[in-house]
Amino acid sequence: MAQSRRFPRLPLFPALTVLVLLGPVVAGLWGTLLPAFGHLPAAGLSGPSLDAFRALLDWPGFGPAARLSVVTGLAAAILSLAITALILAGWAGTRGFGVLERLLSPFLSVPHAAAAFGLAFLIAPSGWIARLFSPWLTGWDRPPDVLILNDPWGLSLIAGMVMKEVPFLLLMSIAALGQIDGRRRMALSQSMGYGRISAWMFAIFPAVYARIRLPVLVVLTWSMSVVDVAVILGPSTPPTLSVQIVRWMSDPDLAFRLQAAAAALVQLALVIGVVGLWFAGEKLVAHLACRRIEMGHRGHYDRPLRLTGFALGTAISVALLLGLFSLGIWSVAGFWSFPDLTPDQLTTRNWMRHYSGSLGAFFETMLIASIAVAIGLALTIGCLETEHRRNLRLTQRGMWLIYLPLIVPQTAFLPGLQTLFLNFGLDMGRAPVVLAHLVFVLPYLRLSLEGPWQAWDPRQATVAAALGASPDRVLWRIRLPMLLAPLLTAIAVGVAVSVGQYLPTLLVGGGRIETLTTEAVALASGGDRRAIGVFGLMQTAAALVPFALALVLPALIWRNRKGLLHG
């Protein structure tokens, strides 16, 4: 490229981005480390001491809570990966898969809390599934007294996590499939006599997995430490370790912060241990698969496996859609007795009642999301443009850096961030919350812009430069307008990520910043389904409307530019 001029203004962006990505994580871990060893000036305590760990070990729920985190996290990650692989192996490239593919992005943007509430409304003893079969099949004329939601084994928690993780892994895998010529690998293996499923699992999946390894780690560590979904669907006595950390963090007695910090370190250690276990598991599975490949087993059990994949994919889609639909119904439900399938009457009363509260939370949510996404977008485009002008490519190490804030469990560093604010006597409020959101928004902005940005034909820039346009002019007048559609999609993704954030808002906001998500999750224990319906639906709308705009706007703005409408 002919652009060898220096751009002293631009190197700022990568440096700032690394700072924004890593600063809060490192500071938060530091802020967790100090109180865990007894150092908390705000409460007049100074360490070092091991009292916090002693108190933690004395808590009778410690063993069960830790076990619950590990088991539910591992189970959700393994199930999600297996279901993703099964759906792809059986159906990638077919028409039915095309339908699912178009649903994935909106599915992904549904906030975790809303999806979890939706599932809860379906599977609860008084939920839609029980109503559907009552009383004619079950004989129940009142909700049965069984613990389905918040079951002590965490089964409904696992189901809720799988429901959100499968769309994520599918989307990541589809992007990876584009890079490895999956169609011809499949044709070749089938022509050697392999059934569709075996061909996919042995010839294609290893290459896909190598490319989605980081997203899989995100899923694993997220499942082990998630808070909002676990509050809604998980067991409560004891809860998972992460939920307990948040409970202690919200205790007015500052001494409990020490215990919370100790637990956060244990949480981090558990995650590191399980990730190590996962790496060992990868090696084991690869070895076993190789042994099998060496024997040349063709494996012709396609039909049952394909049907299973189809059933699971359908079940997840239906559960998500019906769940959202039931949020909608509850939000306008009047009197609704069991086992009626629909409420006696529909009413706007619930919306009137929560009108002002939800509207305030809505504006707060959108304000935080807009600022975080605006800053994030500026940093991301700045980085991409710097890399373009200096002819740099994102290395594997750079990729790890981007994924790091998503892999480090939120409960390990966000409590520390709050403690730091407390120690320095800083005010917790909107600005720190925006910065905390930025940590999670940035990676997703980069991931969704990376592909389209690199796919842009650089000869366009060469032509423009030959016409005398400066690099800045090329960026503003050629590249960004041409990339309008992917930019809007990235913004929508960023907004959806910000809207869905629970823990950063709660902890870094010191409990004083009320967004749709914090309000909705706070309703979980009360069981007011009509209020949950209103807040859950608003939360979903806040995440989904930007997606709709991202689809509609480019079509409107470029309605007379056919070359930009599908590219």
Place this chain on the structure above:
Amino acid sequence: MAEGLHLNKVKITHLGQPLMSIDTHVAPGEVVTIMGPSGVGKSTLLSAIIGTLSPDFTLSGQIHLNGRDLTTLPPDERCVGILFQDALLFPHLNVGANLAFGLAQGGTRAERRTKIDTALAEVGLDGFADRDPATLSGGQRARVALMRMLLSDPHALLLDEPFSGLDAELRDQVRQLVFDHAKARGLPVLLVTHDDADAKAADGPVVRLE
């Protein structure tokens, strides 16, 4: 005339538009060359024969191989091998495991290993079993891909411009190797190519698609 590969009045349409039609017979050990400009549906025809035609295309007519009607069989039951321009060796498996992937099911681990070593020796690649396919030259890769396909015991072989990625000198060598092996096994071979030299070396009937 049941032996060999029969394409009986095969017609392919794309979203209702006629794309191509062909009616030909490939005898065992014979190489039939299909030539024609790009976009004429040569690769689509090969997809139809191995059974991986995408749903936008419709096929009429019949494809018979040694008396079996392939037309409605799933791809993995057709016993039709294919070689592409790229060797498409699986990068996560070593050379030996790539061949083992192709080698038809059955036999003990030791027997299979022997067959693989023999196959490698046959194409002058003794002792290559533990190599990473990425470290192989283009010609070596093509030879491994050929043996991988032949070890799966196909009853017919399709070649989708398999020599066009190789430089001129290597091309003659690999081409001769592929044809010799196919003839020795009495396989009907269908070759799709742009290159007149390929057609000449094939020394069989040439079908030109317009």
